[in-house]
Amino acid sequence: MRIAIExxxxxxxxxxxxxxxxxxxxxxxxxxxxxxxxxxxxxIRKRDKAIIQMLKDVGVLNDPDSQKASALEx
Numbered sequence: 001m002r003i004a005i006e007x008x009x010x011x012x013x014x015x016x017x018x019x020x021x022x023x024x025x026x027x028x029x030x031x032x033x034x035x036x037x038x039x040x041x042x043x044i045r046k047r048d049k050a051i052i053q054m055l056k057d058v059g060v061l062n063d064p065d066s067q068k069a070s071a072l073e074x
Contacts, residue, residue, distance in 0.1 A: 010047045
């Protein structure tokens with residue numbers, strides 16, 4: 001159940017970033033302005049990694065192809 005909830009949260013957050021807030025935000029100060037990635041992107045990445053770990057923990061990603069991919073990540 002927790003995996004489904006996390007997937008839903010990431011899905012909604014990703015949709016929000018793509019359709020509302022955008023991938024970058026413009027920071028304007030008295031010295032000028034610059035762009036940076038939105039903070040929400042970092043949080044989405046963290047949750048994505050957590051979901052992958054949860055799927056591994058419950059054995060969903062224990063096929064040979066997933067094991068090869070895990071070996072490449074490390």
